Amino acid sequence: GAGVSQSPSNKVTEKGKDVELRCDPISGHTALYWYRQSLGQGLEFLIYFQGNSAPDKSGLPSDRFSAERTGGSVSTLTIQRTQQEDSAVYLCASSPVGGWTKNIQYFGAGTRLSVL
Amino acid sequence: AQTVTQSQPEMSVQEAETVTLSCTYDTSESDYYLFWYKQPPSRQMILVIRQEAYKQQNATENRFSVNFQKAAKSFSLKISDSQLGDAAMYFCAYRSGVKEYGNKLVFGAGTILRVKS
Numbered sequence: 001g002a003g004v005s006q007s008p009s010n011k012v013t014e015k016g017k018d019v020e021l022r023c024d025p026i027s028g029h030t031a032l033y034w035y036r037q038s039l040g041q042g043l044e045f046l047i048y049f050q051g052n053s054a055p056d057k058s059g060l061p062s063d064r065f066s067a068e069r070t071g072g073s074v075s076t077l078t079i080q081r082t083q084q085e086d087s088a089v090y091l092c093a094s095s096p097v098g099g100w101t102k103n104i105q106y107f108g109a110g111t112r113l114s115v116l
Numbered sequence: 117a118q119t120v121t122q123s124q125p126e127m128s129v130q131e132a133e134t135v136t137l138s139c140t141y142d143t144s145e146s147d148y149y150l151f152w153y154k155q156p157p158s159r160q161m162i163l164v165i166r167q168e169a170y171k172q173q174n175a176t177e178n179r180f181s182v183n184f185q186k187a188a189k190s191f192s193l194k195i196s197d198s199q200l201g202d203a204a205m206y207f208c209a210y211r212s213g214v215k216e217y218g219n220k221l222v223f224g225a226g227t228i229l230r231v232k233s
Contacts, residue, residue, distance in 0.1 A: 031219060033219075033220065033221075035221075042223060042224075042225050042226070043207065043221075043223035043226075045220040045221065045222070048219065048220055050219075056220070059220070089159060091159075091161065093161075093221075095219070103149050103166070103168075103211065103219070104151075104163055104166065105163075105219075105221060106163075107153075107160055107161035107162075108160065109158060109159045109160040110159045110160070112159075
């Protein structure tokens with residue numbers, strides 16, 4: 001696709017349920033990032049994938065959060081036993097490994113998660 | 117840890133006028149990158165302009181330019197000839213040049229820009 005694609009666009013869930021958020025990066029981009037945007041905390045880094053290297057999980061707020069990237073492309077962010085404080089917009093970004101754009105992250109439109 | 121501060125929660129500008137958004141950052145590194153991203157109501161973050169710390173020349177992209185003051189750790193964005201389509205949330209962001217830090221972006225709190233017709 002032409003850009004980073006995220007699905008669903010909006011997700012409403014009940015407290016305690018598990019949710020999966022999907023990110024399809026720009027074709028050929030080896031780096032993939034997840035960020036969370038919330039009213040109280042602003043924009044926070046969650047996790048970073050680069051090729052076949054071990055992911056940088058340093059931003060994940062708790063062990064209820066996990067992410068995987070299959071085949072070096074699509075990524076899924078999973079939140080288990082959702083809490084109301086998980087309500088936020090979850091943004092995905094990707095970047096290429098080389099070229100003059102290698103330091104630029106291209107973002108998707110995000111998934112707005114609402115936990116009732 | 118690096119921090120980014122945007123001290124203006126909200127700014128307004130008249131159409132066709134010029135506005136400057138402020139950003140300061142704190143780091144002990146010498147190699148890094150700075151960015152301004154725009155986030156319209158559609159939520160998608162769009163890169164406006166970027167600056168490499170090793171470059172002394174200020175970056176420009178059409179109506180957008182930055183004033184990069186490395187010693188003062190300041191990185192302001194100037195928007196000339198403001199247009200209604202410029203109305204959005206603007207985020208200043210920092211990225212370390214140290215590979216081990218993984219290229220993540222550290223964002224400021226954002227500035228809402230309103231453009232008056």
